[in-house]
Amino acid sequence: MRRKPHNHFPLNECERSFSALISSFLKNNDVDRWVIAHSGGLDSQLLLHLAAKHLADRELLVVHVNHQLHPKSGAWAEFSQREAERLGLSHKVSCVVPESSSEAHARDARYAAFTSLLRENDCLLMGHHADDQAETILFRMIRGSGIRGLQGMPFSRQFAQGQLLRPLLNLERSELEGAVQNLGLAYIDDPSNSLDHYDRNYLRHHVLPRIKERWGSVTQRFQQNAQLLSQTELLLKHYLQADLDSCSEGDDCLDIRAWLSLPDIRQPELLRFWVALRTGVTLNQKQVSSISSDLIMAQDDATPVFKRKGVEIRRFQNQLYLVPEVVGNMSDIDLGLSDELNLGDGLLSVTGKIPSEKWVNAVVKRRKGGERCRPVGKSGTVTVKKLLQEASIPPWQREHWPLIFIGEELVAVPGVCLCQGFDAEKSGFSLLWRPFSLSDNS
Numbered sequence: 001m002r003r004k005p006h007n008h009f010p011l012n013e014c015e016r017s018f019s020a021l022i023s024s025f026l027k028n029n030d031v032d033r034w035v036i037a038h039s040g041g042l043d044s045q046l047l048l049h050l051a052a053k054h055l056a057d058r059e060l061l062v063v064h065v066n067h068q069l070h071p072k073s074g075a076w077a078e079f080s081q082r083e084a085e086r087l088g089l090s091h092k093v094s095c096v097v098p099e100s101s102s103e104a105h106a107r108d109a110r111y112a113a114f115t116s117l118l119r120e121n122d123c124l125l126m127g128h129h130a131d132d133q134a135e136t137i138l139f140r141m142i143r144g145s146g147i148r149g150l151q152g153m154p155f156s157r158q159f160a161q162g163q164l165l166r167p168l169l170n171l172e173r174s175e176l177e178g179a180v181q182n183l184g185l186a187y188i189d190d191p192s193n194s195l196d197h198y199d200r201n202y203l204r205h206h207v208l209p210r211i212k213e214r215w216g217s218v219t220q221r222f223q224q225n226a227q228l229l230s231q232t233e234l235l236l237k238h239y240l241q242a243d244l245d246s247c248s249e250g251d252d253c254l255d256i257r258a259w260l261s262l263p264d265i266r267q268p269e270l271l272r273f274w275v276a277l278r279t280g281v282t283l284n285q286k287q288v289s290s291i292s293s294d295l296i297m298a299q300d301d302a303t304p305v306f307k308r309k310g311v312e313i314r315r316f317q318n319q320l321y322l323v324p325e326v327v328g329n330m331s332d333i334d335l336g337l338s339d340e341l342n343l344g345d346g347l348l349s350v351t352g353k354i355p356s357e358k359w360v361n362a363v364v365k366r367r368k369g370g371e372r373c374r375p376v377g378k379s380g381t382v383t384v385k386k387l388l389q390e391a392s393i394p395p396w397q398r399e400h401w402p403l404i405f406i407g408e409e410l411v412a413v414p415g416v417c418l419c420q421g422f423d424a425e426k427s428g429f430s431l432l433w434r435p436f437s438l439s440d441n442s
């Protein structure tokens, strides 16, 4: 831990910038509780002290994530706790061990900890500053990022149930250092920050200082670039939305013929835009071309699927569908007397009175294949497969379609038909099955 001597006075500038960002954020957002992400390092120490001063009349919670990766992890958590106590603030330590010691896994673990903690109308404050932003942008350039990635981190965004705000993002690391000196604050110096095999550290120690030597205002230039790119992105979204309107059949369905009639250059962007808009999942170029070749160009009778992060993209009758991955209750359950049964992958709803005593023992089973029945209004028996095909049910829904049995007899295919011999047609009785869509998840 280091303690820096007092010298000049950049604290005022930090305070001004911090309060300006907080005030502008509060113009459009209601915040009940501010959650301060406190590692105990230089940036989050300043963040904590500015928040304690400028948000003194608000509910504040200080959170430290202990990754338990370093022999001093426990001491860092205690330091964070002492700092919060010194300022009279509530404190919480979240212990989460990342999958590995890589920067990316530690960050994922940290964000998962914040996600589980955040409530509606909470705002998570993080101490990222302008040099972090420059490193992020440089790193993304090196990895090959697009228009979104090159804008860097946003000042604020929705996060988990609440919001995330970075009130130090306009300030350079040197200004933060000066302010911390002015306050005479101790802070934790994580030794992993000096390990050059971490890409971010390499950029921080060897690349950014050289760029700054020649172009001192590089962080502001990056901020300008971000603004320009953000305007370009808005414009692009405007046109993509118009393309989507001309190709979409409902929110989760894209017409393949209409999509193919667009100029080549607009097709992949539209796919990316549609999937991101509906699911928040960002597709890379490789994924977009695999959707094009495997799904869009597939034979008519093929049933290809693309899966990512709980979302499936399917193809059926010249349409692309976005659907949630099926995780339903596939075991048998009693139909019972309720109006609605949530089976995990959809809702089974019952209208009208139970037709007769026999129905008290009705059971919901999932389709396995080979089932036959005698639908009301038809002569002879017919396979469930044929009934579902005739009803234009997409193939992936057919697989687990719920069926109603009394004993060994199939008595109804919900949403499709009731069967003869079980009094169902007499009482205005009906059964409907609505598989969940992405909107049910949101």
Ligand SMILES: Nc1ncnc2c1ncn2[C@@H]1O[C@H](COP(=O)(O)OP(=O)(O)OP(=O)(O)O)[C@@H](O)[C@H]1O
Pocket (backbone or CB within 6 Å): 036, 037, 038, 039, 043, 044, 063, 064, 065, 066, 067, 107, 110, 125, 126, 127, 128, 132, 136, 200
């Ligand atoms: N262990 C931690 N506990 C609580 N908050 C933390 C912790 N580590 C980092 N933070 C928060 O994240 C901010 C940025 O820190 P750092 O740049 O190390 O994190 P990062 O999430 O890896 O960011 P980046 O996206 O720049 O890699 C800190 O100012 C602090 O607000």
